[in-house]
Amino acid sequence: MGALFRLDSDDGPEIGLIWNISRTGVSMLRNEPPAGGAKITGLLETMTDAHALRVGLTVVHVKKLDTGDYFVGAHFDHPLSDEQMRPFVA
Numbered sequence: 001m002g003a004l005f006r007l008d009s010d011d012g013p014e015i016g017l018i019w020n021i022s023r024t025g026v027s028m029l030r031n032e033p034p035a036g037g038a039k040i041t042g043l044l045e046t047m048t049d050a051h052a053l054r055v056g057l058t059v060v061h062v063k064k065l066d067t068g069d070y071f072v073g074a075h076f077d078h079p080l081s082d083e084q085m086r087p088f089v090a
Contacts, residue, residue: 002047003088005057007040016072018044021088025075026057033070034059040074044088051087053080 003018005028016028026044034040038059045052061073 004045004047005042006045007042014042018088019071021085023076023079023081023085025060025073027071027073029065030070030072031068033062033064034072036060036062039077046087053084053087055080 003021005016005018005026007014007016014030014032016026016030018026018028020027021044036059039056040059041054041056043052044055056077057074058077059072059074061071063071065071
């Protein structure tokens with residue numbers, strides 16, 4: 001099962017493809033890099049749109065890949081509970 005992070009943005013849709021998720025954070029692929037240390041908010045969603053969870057993140061790592069995309073690591077503002085994690089790791 002895949003997941004997306006749909007960032008809150010006034011400039012149109014911004015989406016990150018979730019690569020890895022844990023109780024404390026995510027890594028995702030983005031086509032535009034957020035600044036390191038940036039506080040971002042949005043919806044963590046399953047690819048089937050069956051489940052969504054509003055979360056806040058702090059960006060801790062950004063690396064440009066050879067493809068031109070960016071690998072982004074971020075910590076959740078609050079760790080996710082087992083119940084909150086379940087739809088994203090099934």
